[in-house]
Amino acid sequence: MTQAHPKTGEEHMSYDDILAASGLTGDRLQGGDLSVTTPVDGAEIARLKSHTREDAERMIAAASDAFRAWRQVPAPRRGELVRLLGEELRAEKENLGRVVSLDCGKIYQEGLGEVQEMIDICDFAVGLSRQLYGLTIASERPGHSMRETWHPMGVCGIITAFNFPVAPWAWNAALALVCGDPILWKPSEKAPLSALAVQRICERAMERFGDAPEGLIQTMIGGADLGQALTDSRDVAIVSATGSVPMGRKVATAMAGRLGRCILELGGNNAMIVAPSADLEMAVRAIVFSAVGTAGQRCTSLRRLIVHEDVYDQLVPRLISAYEGLPIGDPLAEGTLVGPLIDQAAAEGMAAALKRADSEGGIVHGGGRALEDQYPGAAYVKPAIVEMPGQTDVVHEETFAPILYVMKYRELDDAIGMHNAVPQGLSSCIFSTDVRETEQFLSAVGSDCGIANVNIGPSGAEIGGAFGGEKDTGGGRESGSDAWKGYMRRQTNTINWSRDLPLAQGIKFDI
Ligand code: UN1
Secondary structure, three states: OOEEOOOOOOEEOOHHHHHHHOOOOHHHHOOOOEEEEOOOOOOEEEEEOOOOHHHHHHHHHHHHHHHHHHOOOOHHHHHHHHHHHHHHHHHOHHHHHHHHHHHHOOOHHHHHHHHHHHHHHHHHHHHHOOOOOOEEEOOOOOOEEEEEEEEEOOEEEEEOOOOOOOHHHHHHHHHHHHHOOOEEEEOOOOOOHHHHHHHHHHHHHHHHHOOOOOOOEEEOOOOHHHHHHHHHOOOEEEEEEEOOHHHHHHHHHHHHHOOOEEEEEOOOOEEEEEOOOOOHHHHHHHHHHHHHHHHHOOOOOEEEEEEEHHHHHHHHHHHHHHHHOOOEOOOOOOOOOEOOOOOHHHHHHHHHHHHHHHHOOOEEEEOOEOOOOOOOOOOOEOOEEEEOOOOOHHHHOOOOOOEEEEEEEOOHHHHHHHHHOOOEEOEEEEEOOOHHHHHHHHOOOOOOOOEEEEOOOOOOOOOOOEEOOEEOOOOOOEEOOOHHHHHEEEEEEEEEOOOOOOOHHHOOOOO
């Protein structure tokens, strides 16, 4: 089964070979209840056996046992496991990148980028394993010291989405492992093969490591009931979930019910403000990458463009013509920039949003299905630009598809007002060469998002910064900076090294 690129006719590896190169072969892929199709052409590429709720309970118990051992392993030694994982990922970058592309339909270049994010966070976490720093704090009492210590927290459940089937797992996994927490992964049932490939890579790293406890790194395949097993169990200290706002609300509600900790990275409705002083050449490139990259299926995808009226007529026609030349097609073939949507429901969601935009006064450029004859079972679409008369209802929603709503502004304060008037708060950016404008955008009265950029698009964040956002995005932070603190428990210690017992706040209590 080889595939040819629609323009170049070039052929690439068969699906079976792609899976086999990552060790995914044989019985494991056959005879199960979960049909896995590739968005590339809609073909079934595996039938996996789903884990049951009982399996999930067993895995949680194994992870709890692993915790009792892993928390005692010195953090730099835990870092060694993550270092080996990074090495294995480097060796498997191309193979895994291809599986990611086949599994979720993103172009191979972006599949590679995702694996690179995994490698980067492993490197980051290895360094971190020697830097899980606490504080020393001045005590108000003579002969006393105070400090703050960070301890492993417990089992970390990781729920991930189809659009980034491996990198968000790695942001959580690499940190959790060095922090002393076993991990239990529930990948999207729409893209489970990447997770199986990663689990194999982890097993190799653990084998080389030597004495990793059984149950330290596990993956369970199946639907929402498995996610529920994680949120229901008091033995899962942390649940980190990436996905839709409704899914996040369910996780948050269940975790709140048992006062567990959750880290949420949910939807975005990310905007760019293009100011009159912007470098439009750069802006066009940034807009196209962030609006059509991953076929508009990133949580960080650019969805709203707020353009100053003085540059609107220069910018928008250039975008429309750039969109017309975009190579849409097989994501595994070289030269493709826009792969398929994940499934038919996603294409229907896009069509419905465009219809609503039209009825709300929008002028739609592009949109509609592509390559239907060649791939009748897949969901290829033409990315759309929609000129809107204002920020209408449909623009407030995140439609997981390549739709870019374009609106005009005159005053920066109004543009920032529009920018912040949506329920989501993940990523944002401004294109401007005026430092007053850019600093205002980054200030307390500027963007209300977790990520705010200047002269780059909203997507494609590096792993060194904390990743996440406010409002409906869920408030969690993953990846770099001090996000590791979300995977540990903080302990305040007061040590009396005097021969007296003074009480804090000067309280007298003589017996
Ligand atoms: C996601 O879409 O869930 O910033 C993650 C980015 C990538 C991660 C996206 N580094 O676009």
